[in-house]
Amino acid sequence: DTEVTQTPKHLVMGMTNKKSLKCEQHMGHRAMYWYKQKAKKPPELMFVYSYEKLSINESVPSRFSPECPNSSLLNLHLHALQPEDSALYLCASSQDNGDIQYFGPGTRLTVL
Amino acid sequence: EDQVTQSPEALRLQEGESSSLNCSYTVSGLRGLFWYRQDPGKGPEFLFTLYSAGEEKEKERLKATLTKKESFLHITAPKPEDSATYLCAVRFLNSSASKIIFGSGTRLSIRP
Numbered sequence: 215d216t217e218v219t220q221t222p223k224h225l226v227m228g229m230t231n232k233k234s235l236k237c238e239q240h241m242g243h244r245a246m247y248w249y250k251q252k253a254k255k256p257p258e259l260m261f262v263y264s265y266e267k268l269s270i271n272e273s274v275p276s277r278f279s280p281e282c283p284n285s286s287l288l289n290l291h292l293h294a295l296q297p298e299d300s301a302l303y304l305c306a307s308s309q310d311n312g313d314i315q316y317f318g319p320g321t322r323l324t325v326l
Numbered sequence: 327e328d329q330v331t332q333s334p335e336a337l338r339l340q341e342g343e344s345s346s347l348n349c350s351y352t353v354s355g356l357r358g359l360f361w362y363r364q365d366p367g368k369g370p371e372f373l374f375t376l377y378s379a380g381e382e383k384e385k386e387r388l389k390a391t392l393t394k395k396e397s398f399l400h401i402t403a404p405k406p407e408d409s410a411t412y413l414c415a416v417r418f419l420n421s422s423a424s425k426i427i428f429g430s431g432t433r434l435s436i437r438p
Contacts, residue, residue, distance in 0.1 A: 218369075256413060256428035257370065270423070304369050312357060312417050312424040317369030 218318035220305050226324045229295060235321045237288040237305030245311040246288040248280060249304040251320070257304055263288060264311040295325045328353045330416050332429035339436050342403045347432045349414035350396040357424065358417040359397050361390050363410045364431070370413055373399075404436045 218239045227233050237246065245264045249257035262270035263282040277299075279291040288305055302322055306315040330351045339345055349359070358377050362370035374383040376392035383390045387408065389400040399412055411431045418425055 254433075256430050258428075259426060302367070306369075312426070314360065314372055314375055315426075316372060317362075320367070320369050322367070 218305055218307055218316050220303075220318035220321050222321060223319065224322045224324075226326065227292070227295065228326050229297075231295075232291070232293045234292065235290040235303055235305075235323075237290075237307075237318055238286055239307040239316070240286055241307065241309075241316070242285075243307035243309055243316075244285060245308045245313070246282065247306040247308075247315060248288070248290050249306065250299075251302045251304055261290075262311060269311065292323075295323075297325050299323065300325045328418065328420065328425070328427060330414065330427045330429040332412075332414055332432050334432060335430070336433040337435070339401075339404055339434070341405060341436055341438050344400070344402045344404070346401070347399040347412055347434070348396060349399070349416075349429055351416045352395075353416055353418040353427070355419035356416065357419060359392055360415040360417070361397070361399055362413040362415065364413055365410050373412075401434070404434075406436045406438050409434055409436045 248260040281289040305318040361373040364370040374390040
């Protein structure tokens, strides 16, 4: 199984809502990543978890809160988002931090 | 400043018309250069990894090469299904931390 799954595929939320994005992989990878991608732009790294510990936080606003419950799961908790946070949120995993990353299909987030 | 630049931004080719995409980088401590393909609304799909100058990798109509300053993705006799955005990413060491930067991508369109 070389697949990274993400749910939901689409999410529309208001600025006062609280929601979560989920990511799962069963490849035994020990590093997992969250990226944000705006239209016609490259993915921007947000967070890196290595061996279930947060190793990189690229100065992301606190309205984004990552969580790694176990080595297969990665969540991104969203609260009080702004319309400019609307984007495609990508999850990726790799055998170890810095190795080849395998991406999920993404969650298309719209903040109203 | 650590930087990854891709050119051209967009490229339109006739089916069967070979060409090359460029990824130039200015980083110290290169630890790997990655090529990905991304279709609209989907996550990037891994193509190649290159680690040292002079290295080459091939897959079907694609061939990636690496020098000390840049990488090329050569596309031979492309087909319409090769239309996508091609991203390169560079992994390097910065203050003992592993970093990854994506280029802005080349949008490739192949006309039948």
